Amino acid sequence: MVKYKEIAHAITQYIEDNDLKQHDKLPVIDALAEQFKASKSTIIKALDILEAKGQIYQVQGSGIFVRELRLDGFVNLNRPNGLSQSLHKGDLINKVIEVSIIKPTNELIEQLACEANEDIYLVKRTRYTANGPIAYEISYYRKKLIKYMDKEIASGSIFRYLREHYNIDPGFSNAYFKILPLDAEATRYLEETPGAYGMKLINQFFLPNGTIFDYSITWYQKDRSHFFVPSTFY
Template sequence: MINKNSPVPIYYQLEEIIKELIEKGELLPGDALPAEREYAERFQISRMTVRQAFTKLVNDGFLYRVQGKGTFVAERKLEQPLQGLTSFTEDMKKRGMIPGSQLVHFQLIPATKKIAQQLSIPEHGPVYEIKRIRLADDVPMALETNYISANLMKGLTEEIVNQSLYAYMEGKLGLQIDYATQTIESAISSQNEADYLRIKSGGPVLLIERNTFLHDGTPVEYVKSIYRADRYKFMIEMKR
């Protein structure tokens, strides 16, 4: 119920009511919410207040709007801890989801100056470029491009890259992955990226670049990933 005598803003109380319905499973992803007018009449509040609550829930990723159709419950975002180095496949399995990949291309290319610097190899040296759409329960989550030195990672095939690269590196080649450095920034999706991820062109995405190293400090891969900002968020635990 809305308590109009509470110091807590009415729009915030309505947000909490809707979030509780989502968390209890009474509102499921894809469900349409009643119109703003219905909420206003039900709680005897203004439509402007309802719109304010809806807008905040849209911005926070709980709801989304479709022009001319209404407001709907969004898929919940996957929370990715920033501690620990795991593969996408490992992350999805931990969540009880089925990981998958759709290979866009797999080719041998000469390293550009930037890629050569990232991998500590000579410019124009042979590099595998692997572009994949990463899936969770058949839903696109990220567009990932890996660059790996062909002299370091011998015997790579399409069949292998359709599985887990980390499993192949460690299990088959005996390479000991030790640590990685990673940057995360906000970006706007291109038309090409949007098509792969099934989102609107110009929609918000997370641009992630990662360098992964072996125990002796040798760079083993450089990865550029475009994650759906509507389905992914990152979490870090900080201690004083």
């Protein structure tokens, strides 16, 4: 991972570890450059990433400040790399249903841009908050890129695992939303009644070089899932 992206992640982790709130002030650019042993231009590039994501805002002559990205019960749609990165610490519990290796269907070959004989990790899990199941998630990962996956790993933040063990971090993603009746599996795991509606989110996650490493389908329960999108105007 390039230096400025590493620093952006480190600043994000600092905000989370110190439970910083909206309008809390971050160290100035000079202090960050010294802390991370980087040039000012590298720090500025890292801050630009965080500002574009809505994680910070900068006021000329005053400093760098935190934006509130974690609202109780709300999922940040501008931060698509995992519910655990969007909700407050301790608010999310993962119940892993299945981790297995499969061969891709024609749909997966198209969505993952993979070969027909590739091994694919299939991960199914239900995501819970204190109010009950919020999401049912089915994810497909290319085993040629992600060598190992098990239920223990899937019970935590998969994206954090990929970053720490494989240096895999999404470069960009495509997201598609639909409001539909839940399918049979989603109805069961979201503890809903037959015919209930939910939001179906389809994601493709790409490496910076354009390689797709993850294709996911997530069903959100209509009453317990809420969303927000922080925006930055230029």
